[in-house]
Amino acid sequence: MQLMRLGPPGSERPAVRTADGMVHDLSGVTPDIDGAFLAGGGIDRVRKALEQGALPRVSDDGLRVGPPVARPAAVICVGLNYAAHAAESGAEPPKAPVVFFKHPGTLAGPDDETVIPDGSERTDWEVELAVVIGRRAERLSSPEEALRHIAGYAIANDLSERTWQLEHSGGQWSKGKCAPGFNPLGPWLVPADEIDDPQALRLRSWVNGEPRQDSTTADMIFPVARIVHHLSHYMALEPGDVIDTGTPEGVAMSGRFPYLKPGDVVELEIEELGRQRQVMTSGTKKEQAA
Structure with missing residues (x-):
């Protein structure tokens, strides 16, 4: 899977792209892809949500792709x-x-x-x-x-x-x-x-x-x-x-x-x-x- 952040600078929303090319919204799992998400088992939560079919699909057509990690300290x-x-x-x-x-x-x-x-x-x-x-x-x-x-x-x-x-x-x-x-x-x-x-x-x-x-x-x-x-x-x-x-x-x-x-x-x-x-x-x- 591929973790992404979509939207204008400063207003990106978390998403995940799966092997079939479909993009799913992660807003119900995390407010963003950042250090807290990664340290708190976020990747495993996304996998579980995908297995359960709990993530809505979204279209990424025309949406800016932001950096996949928000606000790194360094x-x-x-x-x-x-x-x-x-x-x-x-x-x-x-x-x-x-x-x-x-x-x-x-x-x-x-x-x-x-x-x-x-x-x-x-x-x-x-x-x-x-x-x-x-x-x-x-x-x-x-x-x-x-x-x-x-x-x-x-x-x-x-x-x-x-x-x-x-x-x-x-x-x-x-x-x-x-x-x-x-x-x-x-x-x-x-x-x-x-x-x-x-x-x-x-x-x-x-x-x-x-x-x-x-x-x-x-x-x-x-x-x-x-x-x-x-x-x-x-x-x-x-x-x-x-x-x-x-x-x-x-x-x-x-x-x-x-x-x-x-x-x-x-x-x-x-x-x-x-x-x-x-x-x-x-x-x-x-x-x-x-």
């Missing part, structure tokens, strides 16, 4: 986590996960327009496997235990402004990662127990229909279980937190492709997790509204 990211991407970036493979944060306000729907920040000349795309935490995780004993704290997986686009990331951030990266809308997430959250192997998923991206990235999560330097275990020894991971686990080779920073400009269309896909599509626009949202 968006935590791992950099240089694919061997080929580290090589194209001219960096040595890290000996431990490189960690940075994105503001939770970067979350956007998978098909929302992306505003290239005013003054940006090096906005870049990054298809990534996103992990959503389902249970509080602190100082976990092993990577195997870490897997039991994952609620599910989704697609993320870890958009980046490379000049701000590399020249303005003092080595911390976050200034180039935190523009509003710079982390489209979704379209779905797929429960962790429905993904056979998170280290065997194909990731791809395109710009204006031209292939950019094509790899698998098998190229990760630090696999999902190790990332969650590692992070839990430096911070408490809370239900609903999102972890972007790194991107494969094929980004603009490699020098092989141009950076994004207004009018460009970015598409991302991870097998079993769906597809995203963003149109790049210019200026700030405030300027556009004016």
Whole structure:
């Protein structure tokens, strides 16, 4: 099953899409898909309600798809986590996960327009496997235990402004990662127990229909279980937190492709997790509204 949130920004309603393609309203089960829902056995409640035929069907035609998780306390990211991407970036493979944060306000729907920040000349795309935490995780004993704290997986686009990331951030990266809308997430959250192997998923991206990235999560330097275990020894991971686990080779920073400009269309896909599509626009949202 695929957990979704449908509707205008700030007014999304929870829903679930089943294997037959039907969409069901979850408003009778939960007011939203958030940390409290995930920590409180929400996924099992949805499965039970589906088995009982207790969820009304709804049409998602014409409805915006929002990020599948509401209001995460943190968006935590791992950099240089694919061997080929580290090589194209001219960096040595890290000996431990490189960690940075994105503001939770970067979350956007998978098909929302992306505003290239005013003054940006090096906005870049990054298809990534996103992990959503389902249970509080602190100082976990092993990577195997870490897997039991994952609620599910989704697609993320870890958009980046490379000049701000590399020249303005003092080595911390976050200034180039935190523009509003710079982390489209979704379209779905797929429960962790429905993904056979998170280290065997194909990731791809395109710009204006031209292939950019094509790899698998098998190229990760630090696999999902190790990332969650590692992070839990430096911070408490809370239900609903999102972890972007790194991107494969094929980004603009490699020098092989141009950076994004207004009018460009970015598409991302991870097998079993769906597809995203963003149109790049210019200026700030405030300027556009004016």
